[in-house]
Amino acid sequence: MRLIIKKAIYIFISILVICIVVAITRINLHQPNVQTSNACNTVNSPSCVPNGSVPISPTPNFNIPQTDKERFLSAIASHLSNIPQPGSYEYILLKAYGAVFINQLTTVKLPSNVLLNNEQETQTFQNNLTMVKIEGTNDCYLQAIAATALNQARSQQNIPLKSGYGSGDCTRTFATNLRFWHKYANQHTLDKVKQGQETAILSTVAPPGASQHLWGLAIDLRISNQQQRKTLNEYGWFQTVVNDVPHWTYLGLTESDLVNLGLVNKVEKGISYWVTPL
Structure with missing residues (x-):
């Protein structure tokens, strides 16, 4: 009889333990997957959710641009x-002249391609620009915001144009771009550029349809001292084509902006150029 009673007690205790375990498991299954923290009590904290719960850390976003090239390509995509x-x-043209495409100002107009193929395309693009004259010149015009910035810089420093007065230093026609190309190069040179066999010429003259001067955002200046360069930089003007010393491009940004958008500072013969990271 005692043996039967002991067995009954054992069976009863076992059943009770099983019931308790099942009950605890059901409770845990209904708990939300959060970690509580008493330190998370700031209403506007971005890492907190209501009732002091801290969400599980999200998966890192590996699409954020990290390298100079990634930042640059992201900046020009728009x-x-x-x-x-x-x-x-x-791509060769973008590498040589593409720094201007990082411009973030909505008042600046840029072509949707790095190359304007003929005079008609060039005129169509230029006809949609708002142009302003550079003070003290005969017929030198740039896009309005670029011209205004240059006029302000020139009001503080003596900054002469390369030629002293002319339109050739400023916005050019396709025909003018072509004429300058024929002055320094020919079709054979252009074929070599297209094949990637010749790049040095790009520091002297832009191939037909590729000049920043076509876009009303470049000018050739005669600069002789660092104070002139500093003032131009303060108004968003920078040198962007290595070894083309007179050539200045309107970027409309600060030097720290240029770094953040992926441009690389390259010093050549004492002159600081801001170039693409391609």
Whole structure:
């Protein structure tokens, strides 16, 4: 009889333990997957959710641009309809003259491609620009915001144009761009540029349809001292084509902005250029 009673007690205790375990498991299954923290009591804290709960850390976003090249390509994507493929003629032009495409000002107009193919395309683009004359010149015009910035810089420093007065230093026609190209190069040179076999010429003259001067955002200046350069930089003007010393480009940004958007500072013969990271 005692043996039967002991067995009954054992069975009863076992059943009770099983019931308790099942009950605890059901309770845990209904608990939300959060970690509580008494320190999370700031209403506007971005890391907190109501009732002091801290959400599990999200997966890191690896799409955030990290390298100079990634930041640059991200910055210019809103301007170009298609980013040129490495090795293409357009990519070569983007590398040489593409610094201007990081411009973030809505009042600046840029073409949707790095190359204007003919006079008609160039005129169509230029006809939609708002142009302002550079003070003290005969017929030198730039996009309004670029011209205004240059006029302000020139009001503080003596900053002469390369030629002293002319339109050739400022916004150019396709025909003028072509004429300058023929002055320094020919079709054979252009073929070599397209094949990636010749790049040095790009510091002397831009191929037809590729000049920043076509966009009303470049000017050739005669600069002789650092104070002139400093003033131009303060108004958003920078040198962007290595070894093309007279050439200045309106970027409309500060030097720290240029770094954040992926441009690289390159010093050549004592002159600081801001170039693409391609």
